[in-house]
Every structure is written in structure tokens, then in C-alpha cells.
Amino acid sequence: MALIHCAECGQVISDKAKACQACGAPVTITKYKLPTCPKCGSPDLVAEKTKPSTLVALATGGVNLAAHAGSKNIKHSCKTCGHTWRTN
Numbered sequence: 008m009a010l011i012h013c014a015e016c017g018q019v020i021s022d023k024a025k026a027c028q029a030c031g032a033p034v035t036i037t038k039y040k041l042p043t044c045p046k047c048g049s050p051d052l053v054a055e056k057t058k059p060s061t062l063v064a065l066a067t068g069g070v071n072l073a074a075h076a077g078s079k080n081i082k083h084s085c086k087t088c089g090h091t092w093r094t095n
Contacts, residue, residue: 044085
């Protein structure tokens with residue numbers, strides 16, 4: 008069991024609760040889906056901002072994913088199969 012904050016009122020509640028005890032709002036847990044390689048499906052990725060050459064690395068559960076919030080021209084590389092692709 009983990010404690011989370013209600014999205015409506017901010018009260019600390021259990022992640023197992025169906026609704027907030029304080030305001031009655033339903034508890035919804037949004038799970039983040041890790042990005043994966045379009046070629047092999049591996050989540051073991053590296054991303055690099057190409058303009059300007061700035062690299063910001065984020066570690067998420069053993070997955071090293073480099074990104075820059077709001078950045079464009081990102082070069083992604085799969086550490087498993089070596090496939091590379093760009094996003095604009």
C-alpha cells in the first residue's frame with residue numbers, strides 16, 4: 008500500500024482506496040508507459056537533444072532515458088539493438 012494525494016482536494020489517501028475519504032472523488036492511478044524501441048520493443052533507450060547539443064539524463068527504474076522538457080530534434084538510440092530514430 009502506498010500513500011498518494013487526492014487529485015481533487017490534496018488529502019493523503021491510500022492508493023488502494025476507491026474514493027477519497029475527504030471529498031469523495033474517485034481514486035484513479037495513472038501508470039506511465041515507458042517508451043520502447045520501435046524495432047525490437049526494448050525499453051533500454053538513450054535520447055539526445057541534437058540542437059543545441061545538450062544532454063540531460065534521467066534514470067527511471069534502470070532505464071536511462073535522456074530528454075529535455077519541451078525540446079525538439081531528439082535523437083533516440085536503442086541500447087539493445089542499436090536502432091536510431093529522431094523525433095521533432
